[in-house]
Amino acid sequence: MTAIVEFIELGKRFGSVQALQQLTLSVQAGEIIGLLGHNGAGKTTSMKLILGLIRPSEGQIRVMGVAPSLELGREHRRRIGFLPENVRFYEQLSGREVLRYFARLKGAAVSQTGQLLEQVGLAAAADRRVRTYSKGMRQRLGLAQALLGEPRLLMLDEPTAGLDPAATREFYSTLDELRGRGTTVLLSSHVLPGIEGHVDRAAILGGGRLLAFGSLDALRARAALPLTIRVRGQWSSLGWTERIGATGMSVRLINPQHLEFTGPESVKLTALRLLMDVQGLQDVDVFPPSLDALYAHFNRESAGEKVS
Amino acid sequence: MNTILIVAAKEFRDGLRNRWVLAITLVFAFLAVGISYFGAAASGSVGFTSLATTIVSLASLAIFLIPLIALLLSYDTVVGEEEQGTLLLLLTYPLTPAQLLIGKFVGHAAILAVSTLVGFGGAGLLIGILSGEMANAELWHAFGFFILSAILLGWCFIAIAQLISVLVGEKSRAAGLALIAWFWFVLVFDLLLLGILVMGEGRSGGQWLSWLLLLNPTDVFRLANLAGFEAVREYTGLAAIATGPLFRPYALAAILVVWIAVPLSLAVWRFRRKVV
Numbered sequence: 001m002t003a004i005v006e007f008i009e010l011g012k013r014f015g016s017v018q019a020l021q022q023l024t025l026s027v028q029a030g031e032i033i034g035l036l037g038h039n040g041a042g043k044t045t046s047m048k049l050i051l052g053l054i055r056p057s058e059g060q061i062r063v064m065g066v067a068p069s070l071e072l073g074r075e076h077r078r079r080i081g082f083l084p085e086n087v088r089f090y091e092q093l094s095g096r097e098v099l100r101y102f103a104r105l106k107g108a109a110v111s112q113t114g115q116l117l118e119q120v121g122l123a124a125a126a127d128r129r130v131r132t133y134s135k136g137m138r139q140r141l142g143l144a145q146a147l148l149g150e151p152r153l154l155m156l157d158e159p160t161a162g163l164d165p166a167a168t169r170e171f172y173s174t175l176d177e178l179r180g181r182g183t184t185v186l187l188s189s190h191v192l193p194g195i196e197g198h199v200d201r202a203a204i205l206g207g208g209r210l211l212a213f214g215s216l217d218a219l220r221a222r223a224a225l226p227l228t229i230r231v232r233g234q235w236s237s238l239g240w241t242e243r244i245g246a247t248g249m250s251v252r253l254i255n256p257q258h259l260e261f262t263g264p265e266s267v268k269l270t271a272l273r274l275l276m277d278v279q280g281l282q283d284v285d286v287f288p289p290s291l292d293a294l295y296a297h298f299n300r301e302s303a304g305e306k307v308s
Numbered sequence: 309m310n311t312i313l314i315v316a317a318k319e320f321r322d323g324l325r326n327r328w329v330l331a332i333t334l335v336f337a338f339l340a341v342g343i344s345y346f347g348a349a350a351s352g353s354v355g356f357t358s359l360a361t362t363i364v365s366l367a368s369l370a371i372f373l374i375p376l377i378a379l380l381l382s383y384d385t386v387v388g389e390e391e392q393g394t395l396l397l398l399l400t401y402p403l404t405p406a407q408l409l410i411g412k413f414v415g416h417a418a419i420l421a422v423s424t425l426v427g428f429g430g431a432g433l434l435i436g437i438l439s440g441e442m443a444n445a446e447l448w449h450a451f452g453f454f455i456l457s458a459i460l461l462g463w464c465f466i467a468i469a470q471l472i473s474v475l476v477g478e479k480s481r482a483a484g485l486a487l488i489a490w491f492w493f494v495l496v497f498d499l500l501l502l503g504i505l506v507m508g509e510g511r512s513g514g515q516w517l518s519w520l521l522l523l524n525p526t527d528v529f530r531l532a533n534l535a536g537f538e539a540v541r542e543y544t545g546l547a548a549i550a551t552g553p554l555f556r557p558y559a560l561a562a563i564l565v566v567w568i569a570v571p572l573s574l575a576v577w578r579f580r581r582k583v584v
Contacts, residue, residue: 051400053583070399070583077402084400088393092326104314105401145397 004029004064004153004184005050011058012045012208019045020208023059027186029152032179034195035188036295037205043188044085046205047155050186051082064153078106081151085158085188087142091131095122095141098130099148108149116144121170135162143171154178154185160194172198196291204298211298216291220265223297225289227268229261235280247271311403312411319415323381329423332377336427339373340366344435356438359447363454366428367533370458371526374424375490378465382416383486385409385473386579405579413470413572420462428455450533453557457532460564464525465489467571474579497524518555525567532560 005027012020020042027033035043048054049061052068061067066076089098099113117126120140130138139162146154160168175198178185189195195202196216204211204219212219229249234257241251241259247270249263261271268286275284289297323329344362386409389395398408432451436442472485501520521527 053396053399071404074402077400080400082397082400084393084396086393087397090322090392090394092322101314101318102401105311105398105403107402 002029003027003062005186006062007046007049007059008061009059010049010056010061012042012049012054013057018208020049021058023208023210025203025210025213027184029184030179030182031200032175032185032187032198034199034202035186035205036190036195036202036291037188038190040207041205042208043190043205044157045208047082047157047186047188050153050155051080052077074107078108078149079152081146081148081154083139083142083146083154083156083159085161087138089130089138089141092129094127094129095133095137096126098141099144102145103148106149112148113144116147119147119174120144121167136164136167139163140167143174150181150183152184154183156185156187158188158190160189160191168194202291204295206299206302209302211302216294219294219298220289223289223294224264225293225297226262227265227289228287229268229271229275230285230287231259231261231275231278231281232257232283233278233281235278240274240278244271244274247274311407312414315403315408315411316414316418319412320418323415323419328381329419332420332423333427335373335377336424337431339369340428340431341434343369344431344439356435358439359432359435359441359444359451362432362435363450364534367454367530370461371530372494374458374462375465375494375526378416378420378462379469379472379486379490381419382412382466382469383472383482384479385412385416385470387473387476387479387482390477391479399583405583406576409470409474409576409579410572413466416466417463420466421459424455424459424462428458453561454533457529457557457561457564460561460568461525461529464564464567464571465493467568467575471571471575471578474575474582493524493526498527522563525564528560528563528567531555532557532564 003026007023007025010020010023011018023042023046035046037043045054049056050063050068052063052070052072055069064076064079066072068076089095090101093101096113096117099117100110103110103113114123114126117123120143122137122140122144125133125137130141133141139159143156143159146156160171163171172194175185175187187195187199199216201213201215202219203213212222214222238253238259244261245251247263247267249261249267249271252260252262254260263271265288272284272286275281340362343365344356344359384391386395389398399405403411432455436448436451441447468489469486472489473482476482476485501517505517518531521531
């Protein structure tokens with residue numbers, strides 16, 4: 001395994017604002033990494049550092065073995081694709097013209113543009129001026145330009161912002177396709193639902209620091225967050241809830257027909273087995289701790305550290 | 309090199325598309341033909357006057373117009389892309405800041421050069437035919453030089469406009485600065501020189517004054533065209549001021565090239581510092 005991106009005790013200051021501090025992480029070739037965090041957590045700053053748009057204040061950064069800079073040779077920079085947050089284009093040009101211009105700049109085959117427009121679902125609108133595009137269409141065009149020249153490293157800043165649910169699904173299927181090709185992807189997001197199942201590892205950023213980094217399962221285990229089981233049914237008494245409570249789960253009555261149990265993941269199966277025997281049970285839903293909860297947990301954890 | 313041409317070609321096509329090329333060409337052509345036709349109106353008649361008088365009047369007008377057009381064309385070179393939000397993305401592409409800026413310069417320079425050549429050149433041919441001076445080689449030399457120096461003057465102001473566009477963070481400020489630059493080079497500078505001359509009552513001598521004129525590209529252009537050619541010289545009283553080897557037309561044209569290179573280099577230097 002080779003590291004495509006390596007941060008070593010990286011820090012970045014803008015004037016008196018410490019945008020990133022003591023950031024150490026490495027991304028292996030072929031991984032899909034989610035950079036998660038609130039606005040201002042340091043996601044975009046990290047991407048700009050990788051692109052060489054800004055230089056680190058402290059520490060080191062290596063991208064494909066070299067320190068990134070705008071003056072680096074074509075060969076290095078054409079292997080990187082980038083979709084900025086709120087991507088904008090030349091309004092007076094058509095989507096196809098924009099993509100062709102960028103293809104030429106990147107030294108990618110201009111013939112590739114037609115197929116890319118097709119892939120992102122812009123084929124029908126390709127010859128209309130960008131001025132007439134909706135936010136989602138601009139975002140798709142942005143994705144198309146990032147994919148020009150089959151980059152080895154792809155950085156996508158808030159790629160699903162402004163996309164409708166169908167387009168978001170399409171985006172994630174494109175992502176899975178890229179995984180198949182071995183492209184390394186860095187994906188930032190503050191919208192957590194949807195990203196699960198598509199990223200190999202997640203880096204949770206908060207206040208410019210790396211709060212946690214690992215696979216979602218590992219992060220869940222580390223956070224030991226409770227899972228939630230919701231049940232629905234018709235029952236005469238609620239005596240049976242005590243048996244489930246005995247496993248270590250707490251009970252909450254939403255209304256006489258709906259109950260909610262929360263507790264550690266370790267007793268999930270025991271609790272479910274007990275539930276199956278309950279007379280009058282009509283439905284069961286299991287909710288693992290969401291990324292949102294994980295995220296909130298690691299933010300709390302870091303806030304706690306600061307206080308202590 | 310290739311990258312510079314890709315950027316330049318895009319800028320030039322933009323210029324064709326948003327009718328900059330057409331508009332500038334037409335303005336120059338009408339100006340030249342109009343001046344030639346009505347140029348003699350002061351002496352009581354209209355009709356095409358000679359190319360020599362046309363050059364003199366045209367040069368005086370070009371000094372106002374060309375800098376204005378060039379500044380308008382390029383004042384938002386960088387700040388426009390910045391405000392539009394495309395600069396960030398462009399810089400992540402395999403092109404250096406210098407290549408981007410120089411590519412844009414080449415594109416804008418081509419827009420202005422084509423418009424000037426077609427606008428003034430076409431009008432010049434028409435005037436030459438109508439005034440029956442087709443055979444006068446020296447006149448054509450002077451007119452050719454006028455077009456060349458007009459293009460160089462335009463390029464000076466494109467370079468100055470690009471420098472402005474990297475110095476500021478907002479398009480409106482760039483527009484304001486461009487206007488100030490125009491005022492300074494076209495109006496204020498000469499007034500100041502005149503003021504100094506009058507206050508000194510001519511005691512200080514004329515030579516250092518003519519050197520001061522080199523600090524303003526519009527004056528360099530004026531000198532090159534009005535004082536340069538024998539055929540034109542007889543119509544102006546300026547010839548006596550600036551004499552010496554530096555004040556020959558092609559030496560003055562070379563000074564215009566310096567006036568392109570210096571602001572452009574400053575702009576590249578500033579742009580690289582700004583983004584890296």
